[in-house]
Amino acid sequence: MKRNIFFVVLLFCAVSLAAQSDDPVIMTINGKEIRKSEFEYSYSKNNNDDVIEKKTLPEYVELFENLKFKVMEAEAEGMDTTEAFRSEFNDYRLQLARQYLNEPVTDEALLRKEYDRMSEIVEISHLFIAYPESLNLHILPADTLAAYKKAVQLNNRIAKGEDFEKLVREFSDDKEVAEAARPGYLGWYKALQLVPALEDLAYAVPVGKTGIGRSNFGYHIIKVHARRSIPGQIRIAHIVVKQAENDSTGEAEKKINDIYARLAAGEDFAELAKNFSDDKENASKGGELGWISFGDIIADFQNQVFALKNPGDYTKPFKTAIGWHIAKLLETKPLDSFESKRDEIEKRLISGGFSLQLQKQKIDDWKAENHFEKNEAAYRNLMTTANTIYPGDSAFYSLYENSPETLFTVEGQAYPISDFIVLFKKNPRSTYSLSVDNLDEHIRQFEFNSLYETEDRMLESRYPEFRDLVREYRDAILMFNISSQEVWDKAAADTEGLERFFAANRSNYAWSEPHFKGYAVEVKDAKTKKQIQKEIKKMTPEAAVEYMNENYRVGDVNHVRITQGLFKQGDNKIVDELAFKGAKATADSEFQDYFILGKVLDAPESYSDVRGLVVADYQDYLEQEWLKTLRSKYKVEINEKVLNTLK
Numbered sequence: 262m263k264r265n266i267f268f269v270v271l272l273f274c275a276v277s278l279a280a281q282s283d284d285p286v287i288m289t290i291n292g293k294e295i296r297k298s299e300f301e302y303s304y305s306k307n308n309n310d311d312v313i314e315k316k317t318l319p320e321y322v323e324l325f326e327n328l329k330f331k332v333m334e335a336e337a338e339g340m341d342t343t344e345a346f347r348s349e350f351n352d353y354r355l356q357l358a359r360q361y362l363n364e365p366v367t368d369e370a371l372l373r374k375e376y377d378r379m380s381e382i383v384e385i386s387h388l389f390i391a392y393p394e395s396l397n398l399h400i401l402p403a404d405t406l407a408a409y410k411k412a413v414q415l416n417n418r419i420a421k422g423e424d425f426e427k428l429v430r431e432f433s434d435d436k437e438v439a440e441a442a443r444p445g446y447l448g449w450y451k452a453l454q455l456v457p458a459l460e461d462l463a464y465a466v467p468v469g470k471t472g473i474g475r476s477n478f479g480y481h482i483i484k485v486h487a488r489r490s491i492p493g494q495i496r497i498a499h500i501v502v503k504q505a506e507n508d509s510t511g512e513a514e515k516k517i518n519d520i521y522a523r524l525a526a527g528e529d530f531a532e533l534a535k536n537f538s539d540d541k542e543n544a545s546k547g548g549e550l551g552w553i554s555f556g557d558i559i560a561d562f563q564n565q566v567f568a569l570k571n572p573g574d575y576t577k578p579f580k581t582a583i584g585w586h587i588a589k590l591l592e593t594k595p596l597d598s599f600e601s602k603r604d605e606i607e608k609r610l611i612s613g614g615f616s617l618q619l620q621k622q623k624i625d626d627w628k629a630e631n632h633f634e635k636n637e638a639a640y641r642n643l644m645t646t647a648n649t650i651y652p653g654d655s656a657f658y659s660l661y662e663n664s665p666e667t668l669f670t671v672e673g674q675a676y677p678i679s680d681f682i683v684l685f686k687k688n689p690r691s692t693y694s695l696s697v698d699n700l701d702e703h704i705r706q707f708e709f710n711s712l713y714e715t716e717d718r719m720l721e722s723r724y725p726e727f728r729d730l731v732r733e734y735r736d737a738i739l740m741f742n743i744s745s746q747e748v749w750d751k752a753a754a755d756t757e758g759l760e761r762f763f764a765a766n767r768s769n770y771a772w773s774e775p776h777f778k779g780y781a782v783e784v785k786d787a788k789t790k791k792q793i794q795k796e797i798k799k800m801t802p803e804a805a806v807e808y809m810n811e812n813y814r815v816g817d818v819n820h821v822r823i824t825q826g827l828f829k830q831g832d833n834k835i836v837d838e839l840a841f842k843g844a845k846a847t848a849d850s851e852f853q854d855y856f857i858l859g860k861v862l863d864a865p866e867s868y869s870d871v872r873g874l875v876v877a878d879y880q881d882y883l884e885q886e887w888l889k890t891l892r893s894k895y896k897v898e899i900n901e902k903v904l905n906t907l908k
Contacts, residue, residue, distance in 0.1 A: 287903045288322075290329050291895040297903055300325060302729045304907065318907060322899070328740060330891035334747075335739035346738060353734050361727060362716055375606050376599045378452035380493070382555060382567070383463045384486040386425065386445035388415060391434035391479040398477065398694040399651045405475075405695065412473050412480035419471050425484055434479065445484070448560050449567070451491070453609050459483060477694040491555055493596030497566050498530060498548035503539040503584035517578040517585035530575065530589050539584065549591065562586065620709070627712040631719075634670045639678060642666075643704070644697055652700040653689040658682055669708065671715045681707045747887050752880040762879045763868035769878070770871045771864055776829050777840040778870065779859010780806055783822040783852035789813075790854040793821070802858035822852050827870055 287297040304321050316324065340346055390412045392400050415432060419425055429438075429445035438445055455463060462474035462483050471484045500520055504513035520537055524530060531547025538544040555567055561581040569576065569590035576588045596602070627633070643661070650657045664678040684707050691699040721728040752759070763770065779802050784790040793813065797805035806823055813820040828836045830843065837843035839857045848854060868875040 285900070285903050287900050288326075289898045290326065291333055293333070295329070297906075298725065299729070299732065301907060302725075303733070318904070322904070326892075326897055327888055328736060330888065330895050331740045331743050332736045333895060334891060335743035338743070340739055340742050341735075346742070349738055350735055354731055357727065357730060358717055358720055361720055361724060362713060371610070372603055372606050373599065375452045375610070376596075376602055378460075378464055379602070379606075380490055380596050381464075381488055382449045382451045382491050383488050384449050385447050385463050386429070386443075386484045386486065387435070387438070387447055388412075388425070388429045388433045388445055388482040388484075389435040389438075389479055390415070390432070390482075392694075399654075400695045401651060402648050402695065402697060405480075408480050409473075409475075412482055416471055416473055416482050419482065419484075425471070449555075449564055451555050453606070454556060475695075477692075491567055492593035494552045494554050494594050495566065495569075495590060496552050496592040497550050497569075497588055497590055498534060498543075498546075499540070499550060499566075499586050499588040500530070500534045500538040500548050501540045501584055501586050502537070504580075513585050514578070514580075517587065521578050521587055524575065524587065548589075552594075562588070566590065624709055624712065627716060628708075631671045631712060631715050632673065633708075633712065636667050636669055639666050639668050640704070643678070643700060647696040647700040651696045652685070652703065653691075658686060662686075668704075669711075671711050672719075674715070676707070676711050684710065744884070748880050748884045752876055752883055755879075759868045759872075759875055759879055762882065763865075763871075763875050766878070767864075770874060772829075772862075774829055775841075775861050775863050776827050776865075776870075777836045777857070777859055777861050778827050778866070779825075779857060781824045781826075781828075781833050781835040781855065781857055782806075782809070783824075783835070783848070783855045784813075785820040785852060785854075787854045789820055790856060794856065805858055 284296045284298045286294045287300045288295045303325060304318075308315050308321060335341065390408045392404050392408050411432075415428055419428065426444040430440070433439040433445060435445075438447065450460075450463065452460065454460075456476050459474045459476060459481055462472045462481075463485060466472040466483060466485045468485050468487055471482050474481050474483055500517070502513045502517045502520070516537070520533055524533060531549075534548030535544050538548050540548065543550060553566075555563065557563075558566075559581060561579070565576045565579050565586070566588045569588070572590050572592050574590050576586070578585050578587055580586075646657065646660060650660070661678045662682045664682075666678050667675040668678050668681055669676055681704065685703050689703075691702050693699045693702055721731065782793075784793060793809060796812075797808055800808060806825075809821050809823065824833065826832070828840070830837055830841045834844075834846035835855045836857060838846045839855075840859075840861050846855065862870070865871045
């Protein structure tokens with residue numbers, strides 16, 4: 262084992278050295294090497310033909326350095342270790358990884374087999390021999406032996422000519438079916454309607470013959486009575502006469518027979534359905550039920566309608582739990598293409614516990630890629646124990662939960678039996694009741710999980726585009742967080758700094774035209790306007806607005822409507838008239854008069870008058886000052902020879 266691990270390490274080192282020679286260092290920042298591939302990916306992505314403002318190579322080098330400075334500063338402050346960062350980054354990486362790890366490498370042969378079976382149905386009966394105490398679902402191989410021998414003996418008797426139904430009545434443990442009018446009869450089935458082991462048997466056994474299959478509950482002797490092809494869907498209509506529970510006179514049967522006689526005499530099926538069918542919802546449509554697939558409806562009805570061969574054919578009267586029916590075939594259409602049914606088949610197999618079987622090709626590929634090596638002796642040991650102790654029992658756990666023995670290795674990493682037991686304990690459920698099948702399922706799940714983890718761990722080294730995207734997203738989160746702390750949030754909250762910056766750069770914010778700073782006040786009428794102006798005469802505009810809101814706006818009754826702003830000519834009709842001596846404004850019916858509070862400014866008084874512009878410029882200023890500090894803190898060395906190889 263040590264020799265294998267040593268070989269893998271040497272191989273990895275050789276591959277790494279080869280990779281590094283193909284991907285030389287393009288720059289070093291604060292001792293950290295940046296490879297050509299990383300810089301080239303960023304340069305190409307942000308400087309392609311779709312970019313409006315392209316950068317020269319020297320210009321982009323500076324931008325790249327600035328990004329790395331910020332990322333390193335964020336790391337220095339521990340931002341890459343916070344719970345919030347790890348959660349956001351891991352969520353992104355997980356979503357991206359799924360695109361690589363969950364690529365469909367499904368067992369197409371298994372899907373195709375099920376699809377091919379969907380166009381055929383089989384009619385079967387069974388004779389069931391149960392495991393002893395099968396209800397506890399914990400079956401050891403020894404428990405199955407007596408049941409298996411009994412099933413073989415009975416199957417041999419059937420093969421020699423003994424009556425199948427007689428033996429069902431006498432020996433089957435499925436008493437409900439055994440005591441039915443047709444002992445052992447299960448009916449017609451199509452693909453994905455039976456347990457897979459029994460489905461395989463039903464489609465393999467010749468018509469008129471029997472075979473033995475095993476389920477979670479025991480052994481089944483399956484007899485195949487018939488097979489027939491079916492269309493993908495059929496469109497049917499029916500006439501139903503419901504039968505009351507206390508109908509001892511046969512009135513319903515007599516009525517359906519009368520309808521059948523009229524139908525045979527040439528009367529129209531749709532008209533008879535409209536006039537006589539007890540299915541009132543569909544009677545008005547001539548009894549039409551629409552398109553159905555095999556398995557959509559109750560067996561008694563299904564068996565009759567899917568036996569019809571040609572559009573226009575109809576059944577003889579037949580009985581279901583509802584009453585008496587006559588059904589007519591209106592139209593057929595073939596099974597949808599494999600491509601259109603593929604997802605449905607795959608989902609049904611997965612829901613039936615066959616996800617690992619579907620992923621067999623992917624698992625085999627992963628085993629080859631990751632140098633999977635199985636410890637055959639350890640597997641045999643586990644399976645031998647499962648012959649006498651049921652997996653999932655505490656006695657089984659206690660034997661292996663501290664075992665250091667390696668079960669298998671992946672890329673030289675050993676996975677001991679004790680790790681397998683940890684996983685097993687967390688989820689002991691299984692689709693299998695037989696102990697060795699149960700154990701095998703959990704071992705295969707452990708193999709899959711271990712391979713999945715290895716694939717996930719190797720994504721960055723195997724897929725350059727994945728590595729680049731993950732690194733880009735990580736750097737972007739850290740850059741955003743550190744920039745928010747050092748520039749964006751700081752600039753927005755630093756009122757004193759904003760005021761100083763505005764005062765020092767006042768000329769940058771001059772207006773080309775005057776602005777009115779204040780309020781446009783609309784009032785109910787001229788009388789109200791006069792009263793308000795008298796009351797607020799000695800107040801500041803701000804105090805006046807507060808007073809009007811408190812005294813002239815009560816609930817839903819408003820005597821004023823106030824608009825605050827920094828207005829230039831053309832922004833507000835009232836301001837245009839009263840502040841800029843423009844055309845008279847038009848009052849509306851609800852507010853018939855108006856006035857203004859405030860003053861006309863030729864230039865902004867405070868940074869708050871041009872806050873958006875000042876904050877943006879102040880952020881730029883803070884960032885440039887911050888970058889000067891970072892550039893003096895982090896040393897950069899450029900490999901000009903490698904840089905000049907970029908186009």
